[in-house]
Amino acid sequence: MALRLEELKRRAGECIEASSEPLGELSRAIWSRPELAYEERQAHGALTRFFAGRPAWAVQPRYKLETAFRADWAWAPDGGPPGLRLGFLCEYDALPGIGHACGHNLIAEVGAAAALGLKGALESLAPDGPLRAPAVKVTVLGTPAEEGGGGKLKLIDAGVFDNLDVVFMAHPFQKDAPYKSALATHHGIVKYYGKASHAAAYPWEGINALDAAVLAYNNLSVLRQQMKPAWRVHGIIKRGGEIPNIIPSCTELAFFLRTPLLKDLPVLVDKAESCFRAAALATGCKIELKRECPDYYNVLPNKSLQQIYMENGKSLGMEFSDKTISSTLSGSTDFGNVSYVVPGIHSYFYIGSDALNHTEQFAEAAGSEVAQQYALRTAKALAMTAIDVIFRPGLLERVREDFRQAKQEEQEH
Numbered sequence: 001m002a003l004r005l006e007e008l009k010r011r012a013g014e015c016i017e018a019s020s021e022p023l024g025e026l027s028r029a030i031w032s033r034p035e036l037a038y039e040e041r042q043a044h045g046a047l048t049r050f051f052a053g054r055p056a057w058a059v060q061p062r063y064k065l066e067t068a069f070r071a072d073w074a075w076a077p078d079g080g081p082p083g084l085r086l087g088f089l090c091e092y093d094a095l096p097g098i099g100h101a102c103g104h105n106l107i108a109e110v111g112a113a114a115a116l117g118l119k120g121a122l123e124s125l126a127p128d129g130p131l132r133a134p135a136v137k138v139t140v141l142g143t144p145a146e147e148g149g150g151g152k153l154k155l156i157d158a159g160v161f162d163n164l165d166v167v168f169m170a171h172p173f174q175k176d177a178p179y180k181s182a183l184a185t186h187h188g189i190v191k192y193y194g195k196a197s198h199a200a201a202y203p204w205e206g207i208n209a210l211d212a213a214v215l216a217y218n219n220l221s222v223l224r225q226q227m228k229p230a231w232r233v234h235g236i237i238k239r240g241g242e243i244p245n246i247i248p249s250c251t252e253l254a255f256f257l258r259t260p261l262l263k264d265l266p267v268l269v270d271k272a273e274s275c276f277r278a279a280a281l282a283t284g285c286k287i288e289l290k291r292e293c294p295d296y297y298n299v300l301p302n303k304s305l306q307q308i309y310m311e312n313g314k315s316l317g318m319e320f321s322d323k324t325i326s327s328t329l330s331g332s333t334d335f336g337n338v339s340y341v342v343p344g345i346h347s348y349f350y351i352g353s354d355a356l357n358h359t360e361q362f363a364e365a366a367g368s369e370v371a372q373q374y375a376l377r378t379a380k381a382l383a384m385t386a387i388d389v390i391f392r393p394g395l396l397e398r399v400r401e402d403f404r405q406a407k408q409e410e411q412e413h
């Protein structure tokens with residue numbers, strides 16, 4: 001059995017290699033036309049065409065959201081209904097101003113490649129061969145708007161993840177890692193409304209909404225010393241006034257508030273909102289507090305999936321030397337919410353560069369030729385992990401048990 005499983009994994013790798021050219025083109029097409037959250041029309045077009053042009057994939061463009069999609073392929077050796085439904089997630093949104101500085105073009109490529117590899121491997125199985133498995137449905141999900149906007153949260157609400165048993169995705173990073181903790185996040189918008197007036201002639205008639213914004217920013221800076229070390233607050237003044245000779249009557253700030261534990265997030269949000277309200281009180285402005293999108297949850301680990309991913313990754317030459325990486329802080333992802341709905345893995349992969357995410361250098365690396373070999377290697381490791389989930393006796397049960405336990409531990413915290 002072990003030998004046959006290795007053959008099957010090798011077959012998945014060969015299928016991915018055989019499509020390396022179109023996969024690279026897909027990645028470059030997305031990278032060269034960066035699109036922001038919910039505007040990823042070119043990327044959506046490139047990905048849906050990619051699957052529509054391949055045999056046996058049933059593609060649903062604009063699936064639940066305008067720039068989301070779904071592509072399904074069913075493997076039913078004995079004609080039965082799918083007993084196991086595996087999802088591969090693609091992201092493809094970029095960042096304002098710096099393009100694909102988080103490398104989501106590579107996430108899309110890896111998701112597509114892993115699904116192709118798994119399909120090719122399963123198709124190579126003789127129907128009367130010794131490897132037995134339930135019928136499998138492979139689903140590629142295009143999930144827009146990860147960098148703010150919470151595309152996956154909308155897809156969760158639409159029930160898209162209800163019919164999946166295990167989901168797989170991988171994110172570009174400086175190192176290979178099966179897991180890294182991601183912070184729970186609140187995306188807040190603060191608006192202050194004051195009263196305009198001539199800033200030199202009769203400033204006393206005005207109510208200064210920019211003063212409120214500046215105080216809010218400073219109040220949060222003061223709060224920082226009293227926060228737990230791993231909590232994060234950071235924001236910008238999006239609108240600060242029109243011209244110096246008018247007392248600004250309307251200002252707007254955007255803030256991200258983040259905590260490693262989901263239960264701490266409302267505590268931090270509460271403290272931050274006190275800072276915002278205090279600024280309104282001090283200046284006489286009216287305040288409006290809004291959520292830009294629902295909160296992102298932290299990512300729950302799945303030890304069994306991570307272990308299998310590491311075994312497969314090592315066999316392909318990945319190095320997982322840095323033991324501290326899983327606990328080092330990172331950003332946040334809407335995959336966190338997915339990890340509370342369905343068991344899954346959100347691994348990280350090296351792209352041939354030391355550049356940090358959300359920098360111009362990372363954008364350059366994500367579009368480089370060098371990144372391709374690492375993206376394909378990661379896709380192979382994901383496809384191999386999916387093969388283990390399908391065929392290794394007892395693994396799926398352990399993955400489900402890990403999911404249940406991780407959720408329970410989070411609630412007990």
Ligand SMILES: [Zn+2]
Nearest residue numbers: 102147331357
């Ligand atoms: Zn990012």
Ligand SMILES: [Zn+2]
Nearest residue numbers: 102104146171
């Ligand atoms: Zn990202």
